[in-house]
Amino acid sequence: MKVAVVGIGAVGSAACRFLAEAGHTVVGFERFEIGHGFGSSHGESRIIRYAYPEAHYTKLMGQAYPLWEALEQAAGEELFVRCGGLFFGPKDHPELASMQQALEINGVVHQLLSAEEVTERYPALVLHPNEAALWQSDAGFLRAGAVVRAQARLAQKAGAELRENTVVESLDALESFDHVIVCAGAWANTLFPEQPLPLTVTRQQVTYLAGELPGYPVWIDAESYWYGFPSDGRIAGVKLARHIPQVPFDQERLDRPTQKSDDDAALAYAATRFPSLGQDVTHHASCLYTNTPDESFVFDHPRPKVTRVSACSGHGFKFSILMGRLAADAATK
Ligand SMILES: Cc1cc2nc3c(=O)[nH]c(=O)nc-3n(C[C@H](O)[C@H](O)[C@H](O)COP(=O)(O)OP(=O)(O)OC[C@H]3O[C@@H](n4cnc5c(N)ncnc54)[C@H](O)[C@@H]3O)c2cc1C
Structure with a gap:
């Protein structure tokens, strides 16, 4: 055809x-x-994970993972960095509970960690005693x-x-x-x-802060929707961003501006969770979300x-x- x-x-x-x-x-x-x-x-980098509050996405990832592995083999280069993923929030947070349920329904091996266990494994990350985390080893990031x-x-x-x-x-x-x-x-x-279609295009900013976090996983804060990565080995620093649609943006514009206020928000969040990261912004960039009303495809x-x-x-x-x-x-x- x-x-x-x-x-x-x-x-x-x-x-x-x-x-x-x-x-x-x-x-x-x-x-x-x-x-x-x-x-x-x-x-x-983009996060790849089975852990989703909706079990149907976890199930779909069961079909996507083998395709990523086959692509990486065919391409003959590293496209998928398997560093694991940590999804944390208050112990009783409904998204953590539904993520755990989605992983269980789909038979995906994972671990529930207390704040103390997280601190032992990842001392640069601050979790509070009333918080917990789900660890899943197949998560990581795609280049x-x-x-x-x-x-x-x-x-x-x-x-x-x-x-x-x-x-x-x-x-x-x-x-x-x-x-x-x-x-x-x-x-x-x-x-x-x-x-x-009822689509809203928004400009989203990612910020890299000085630091590396070697051996750390990708992570998502279920409460605030901040998420981040260890060093990707290509751009200096570690990347943070917030998964909340920002202001609408006209995709026809031929610029993709960045804003200091977005970097400041990343710095303020990092100060509470990763206080050992530096205060220098090493890189930032903008990218477009195309949002449907229910965040589906x-x-x-x-x-x-x-x-x-x-x-x-x-x-x-x-x-x-x-x-x-x-x-x-x-x-x-
Ligand atoms: C900051 C940010 C962080 C993200 N983080 C994650 C994450 O951690 N994990 C995750 O899974 N996803 C993440 N996403 C979402 C993910 O990146 C997108 O859903 C995905 O890249 C969309 O791919 P696409 O092919 O639909 O769009 P695009 O890659 O934008 O491709 C559409 C292409 O169509 C071309 N085009 C449009 N109209 C025409 C035309 N008329 N003629 C010819 N060409 C045309 C455009 O130029 C463009 O190249 C993130 C997105 C952003 C912006």
Whole structure:
């Protein structure tokens, strides 16, 4: 079959690779260069984890993990850093309880740790006596920008034609294809003026603070939604960000500004949880969330022969390879 893929970010690069490796004729279109910094998939790291308050996401990750492992092998480079994950909050926090339940239902091995046990393992992290943590060893981070580049490279190796700096203005221009997959991220609505989705695009900032935290896991604070990483070995410092949609942002703007107030908020949070980290901001960057009202993903067929897919709402990278796989299947089966 002849399939067009609009948008070569995390989902699109995966779809192009799966389609090309299955022997289909694939043309991918990308409005910027592959790996650009205007969308949602650039940068060094995205958390991957089974631990979710919703058991269906934990179950879906059971399908995504083998795909990530196979990608890493095919690419011949480290794309997944398996440092484990720590999810902490007040002992009676409902999200910790539902995460534990989701892991149990899906048979994922994990450990519940007291604040004292966490301090013993990770002395740089301050937990209070009324707090607890879930530890899960399969968590870690994906090297986001490298993932997109590797998938695009493998897609091309399998015969896909990827056209960079090419904006698809209308789906009518793609009528010669048997199927079109639209995975346009923050631009998801622009090709469907008659069937817009209730999406809000927001600018999100990540801040790196001086320090390394060697041997530490990725972590999420269930109460405040701050989360972070150990050193990624590429950018100096350790990365922190907050998983709360910030102010709406026009994706058509050709700048992605950063704000001192966001860095200050990261510093203030780190002072309470990681007081040994330095007070220097070593790096910061902005990235776009595309939010649905319920933080779920989009996967639908708004027209015959068209699949619209988006790994949305600020937590989709870990699922993006599976979304690409499912979109490729929807287009061809
Ligand atoms: C700060 C931040 C932190 C995050 N942290 C995590 C995390 O820890 N774990 C996690 O799992 N997820 C995380 N996410 C979410 C995750 O990164 C995104 O869900 C994912 O990258 C979205 O991928 P995508 O392919 O849908 O979009 P994108 O990668 O943005 O791809 C869409 C592409 O389509 C192109 N395009 C759009 N319109 C057109 C057109 N008309 N013609 C041609 N090309 C077009 C765009 O240029 C873009 O390259 C985070 C996101 C952000 C911003």
